[in-house]
Amino acid sequence: xNKIFLIIKREYLVRVKKKSFIIMTILxxxxxxxxxxxxxxxxxxxxxxxxxxITEIESSYAKEITDSENIHFTIIAKEEGDLIxxxxxxxxxxxxxxIKDTNFTLYGSQQIGLNxxxxxxxxxxxxIERNNLKQAGIDIDILEQAKTNITIKTKIIDNEGKxxxxxxxxxxGIGFITGILIYMFIFMYGTMVMRGVIEEKTNRIVxxxxxxxxxxxxxxxxxxxxxxxxxxxxxxxxxLTVAISAIAELMFIDTTELTNGVNSIDQSVVLAExxxxxxxxxLVKIFISFIFFFLFGYLMYSSLFAAVGSAVDAEADTQQFVxxxxxPLILAFILIQPVMDNPDGILAFxxxxxxxxxxxxxxxxxPFGVDNxxxxxxxxxxxxxxxxxxxxxxxxxxxxxxxxxKKISYKELWKWLSYKG
Amino acid sequence: MEKEILLSVEDVVKNYGDYTALNxxxxxxxxxxxxxxxxxxxxxxxxxxxxINQITAPDSGRVMFNGENLNKEHIKDIGYxxxxxxxxxxxxxxxxxLYLAQLKGMSYKEAIEKLKFWFEKLQITHWWSKRVEELxxxxxxxxQFVVTVIHKPKLLxxxxxxxxxDPINAAxxxxxxxxxxxxxxxxxFSTHRMESVEEICDHIALINNxxxxxxxxxxxxxxxxxxxxxxxxxxTNQLLxxxxxEIFSSKxxxxxxKINDGFNIKQIIKKINDKHEIISFKKEVPSVEDIFIKSVNxx
Numbered sequence: 022x023n024k025i026f027l028i029i030k031r032e033y034l035v036r037v038k039k040k041s042f043i044i045m046t047i048l049x050x051x052x053x054x055x056x057x058x059x060x061x062x063x064x065x066x067x068x069x070x071x072x073x074x075i076t077e078i079e080s081s082y083a084k085e086i087t088d089s090e091n092i093h094f095t096i097i098a099k100e101e102g103d104l105i106x107x108x109x110x111x112x113x114x115x116x117x118x119x120i121k122d123t124n125f126t127l128y129g130s131q132q133i134g135l136n137x138x139x140x141x142x143x144x145x146x147x148x149i150e151r152n153n154l155k156q157a158g159i160d161i162d163i164l165e166q167a168k169t170n171i172t173i174k175t176k177i178i179d180n181e182g183k184x185x186x187x188x189x190x191x192x193x194g195i196g197f198i199t200g201i202l203i204y205m206f207i208f209m210y211g212t213m214v215m216r217g218v219i220e221e222k223t224n225r226i227v228x229x230x231x232x233x234x235x236x237x238x239x240x241x242x243x244x245x246x247x248x249x250x251x252x253x254x255x256x257x258x259x260x261l262t263v264a265i266s267a268i269a270e271l272m273f274i275d276t277t278e279l280t281n282g283v284n285s286i287d288q289s290v291v292l293a294e295x296x297x298x299x300x301x302x303x304l305v306k307i308f309i310s311f312i313f314f315f316l317f318g319y320l321m322y323s324s325l326f327a328a329v330g331s332a333v334d335a336e337a338d339t340q341q342f343v344x345x346x347x348x349p350l351i352l353a354f355i356l357i358q359p360v361m362d363n364p365d366g367i368l369a370f371x372x373x374x375x376x377x378x379x380x381x382x383x384x385x386x387x388p389f390g391v392d393n394x395x396x397x398x399x400x401x402x403x404x405x406x407x408x409x410x411x412x413x414x415x416x417x418x419x420x421x422x423x424x425x426x427k428k429i430s431y432k433e434l435w436k437w438l439s440y441k442g
Numbered sequence: 443m444e445k446e447i448l449l450s451v452e453d454v455v456k457n458y459g460d461y462t463a464l465n466x467x468x469x470x471x472x473x474x475x476x477x478x479x480x481x482x483x484x485x486x487x488x489x490x491x492x493x494i495n496q497i498t499a500p501d502s503g504r505v506m507f508n509g510e511n512l513n514k515e516h517i518k519d520i521g522y523x524x525x526x527x528x529x530x531x532x533x534x535x536x537x538x539x540l541y542l543a544q545l546k547g548m549s550y551k552e553a554i555e556k557l558k559f560w561f562e563k564l565q566i567t568h569w570w571s572k573r574v575e576e577l578x579x580x581x582x583x584x585x586q587f588v589v590t591v592i593h594k595p596k597l598l599x600x601x602x603x604x605x606x607x608d609p610i611n612a613a614x615x616x617x618x619x620x621x622x623x624x625x626x627x628x629x630x631f632s633t634h635r636m637e638s639v640e641e642i643c644d645h646i647a648l649i650n651n652x653x654x655x656x657x658x659x660x661x662x663x664x665x666x667x668x669x670x671x672x673x674x675x676x677x678t679n680q681l682l683x684x685x686x687x688e689i690f691s692s693k694x695x696x697x698x699x700k701i702n703d704g705f706n707i708k709q710i711i712k713k714i715n716d717k718h719e720i721i722s723f724k725k726e727v728p729s730v731e732d733i734f735i736k737s738v739n740x741x
Contacts, residue, residue, distance in 0.1 A: 024545055024547075027544050035530075221530075225526045225528030226530055229528070229586065233542075233545045233546045234545055
């Protein structure tokens with residue numbers, strides 16, 4: 022037991038001290054934050070105001086077209102317009118809108134931006150619609166008043182009649198993110214284990230270690246060490262993300278309070294709204310389940326990855342064995358969408374019970390509400406799956422690590438399973 | 443006087459699928475001896491060493507260590523330097539040696555103490571915080587040697603310990619091995635390099651095609667092996683074979699004779715002395731290499 026602890030310690034420290042680990046741990050939350058902030062920031066930078074000239078014959082839409090946030094329109098004479106068309110880039114205009122009856126053409130010296138075209142189209146459509154309505158004798162003011170917009174609240178009602186607010190969008194969001202995170206983590210850390218095994222095998226340190234510890238101890242030590250690396254990285258990411266968003270929030274509130282006091286009130290309304298949104302979802306249950314399914318999903322798959330690593334001589338040879346292992350995982354990933362469409366369906370149920378797909382699919386289903394017995398059954402089966410794959414993997418591993426220079430086939434692996442320790 | 447036996451392997455069989463790696467192999471390794479385990483590639487030496495190290499278990503037969511059935515407790519009493527050996531390239535030498543020593547069951551404090559002793563003895567203290575990838579192959583071999591012997595095992599198993607060493611360092615390591623033997627450690631020594639077997643082994647066993655074909659004290663084996671062979675130098679080159687002896691090789695006036703059954707050395711000398719003048723006459727002692735090649739070819 023003491024030896025396995027030593028192995029876990031080494032595997033953990035070697036990886037945590039690596040530069041790539043430190044960089045990834047710090048950079049990932051920053052990148053995530055950047056991904057969220059950048060579009061907002063860029064949109065905020067504001068586009069430059071475009072000047073568009075309108076020439077019109079045989080109709081009278083031009084005077085009804087109004088300036089928008091980014092576009093300023095001027096009406097010019099047809100002849101002047103034709104003159105400018107020859108050399109738009111020299112003129113102050115970004116584009117010239119030619120209206121002839123109901124034919125609309127936009128001339129520009131370069132490709133006209135999609136949003137500019139759309140915004141002009143929208144305006145003219147509305148103008149024409151209004152005109153048509155007017156001609157049909159319909160009062161536009163009444164029409165405006167008649168317009169409405171409603172939101173359906175969804176609530177979950179349990180057997181005792183207690184209701185909680187639910188939110189499908191939030192469920193989808195949380196299910197999707199946690200499912201994908203588990204998928205990513207299993208892949209990332211599974212391959213990390215595989216690489217570690219290959220490294221030990223190819224540089225022959227395994228020959229030295231194996232005379233003082235059992236192959237199983239070495240394999241489990243590595244798997245558990247990497248699991249701790251994964252958990253460390255995960256918690257550091259949470260910590261850093263919270264810290265970064267706290268700092269960002271602080272900066273955001275600071276500036277808005279200075280420039281515009283009203284905004285900060287909006288902010289707190291938004292925050293209240295958010296906690297409302299997730300009110301129906303048991304975040305604690307999801308968090309605990311996430312850690313569980315990450316850990317045991319990883320443990321189950323990584324033992325298979327370790328077996329693959331032990332059977333080959335170089336990473337390039339792993340393909341043929343890695344693909345069958347990852348098929349269930351990739352399948353689970355692909356089926357996230359159908360499961361979301363019907364989170365209580367038969368497909369969703371079975372995929373979340375079968376150990377090979379359950380880590381991803383159960384996380385996707387959880388925010389929509391899953392009976393406790395299903396969750397517990399899934400967890401128990403996953404633990405069984407872990408024990409089964411690990412015992413099979415251990416048999417392949419202990420033979421594989423000491424076998425060199427042999428092209429390994431599935432038949433060969435099957436034989437290894439029957440060798441006596 | 444028979445020496446006390448530290449390790450005995452009894453009728454061990456090991457199969458890998460249809461392939462038999464060891465077929466009823468038995469060896470007895472006397473305490474404080476250097477026991478040479480010889481055999482061509484693929485004979486089953488490595489499998490035997492792995493069984494002694496409990497890396498793999500025999501299908502049948504048993505292994506006795508110090509009078510007990512070999513068990514987990516004995517792991518700390520055995521040190522193994524495998525032929526194919528490596529180290530973590532990115533790890534620092536000291537850290538790594540410490541890790542491997544602790545895996546043998548040593549406490550941190552004890553491991554540090556012993557490592558310091560050995561590093562100083564081999565004059566490699568300044569390597570402590572270097573990364574293994576900065577070391578040459580020979581340097582890495584020294585570290586591997588240290589971590590094999592660090593926990594003072596009763597039995598040491600060296601598989602090709604001199605490969606990768608230059609002659610100077612090989613001599614240093616050989617000295618260390620002899621010293622360990624003198625201090626009471628039993629050593630199993632597997633190699634293809636026959637001259638090193640002659641130099642340091644007391645006992646040898648020869649394994650070929652999964653079977654043991656020869657075992658015993660080295661001088662006894664040598665005596666038995668070519669008991670009837672002699673080298674004789676005459677003043678002529680006209681010696682002819684007769685019913686008493688065969689000439690199996692000759693070079694000018696040097697002859698190698700084999701005495702035929704039913705005759706003894708006195709008769710031979712007398713017979714030759716009647717016709718020729720004998721310049722020298724000696725019993726031929728075969729080299730281990732001769733024994734090795736002959737035994738394997740006779741199989």
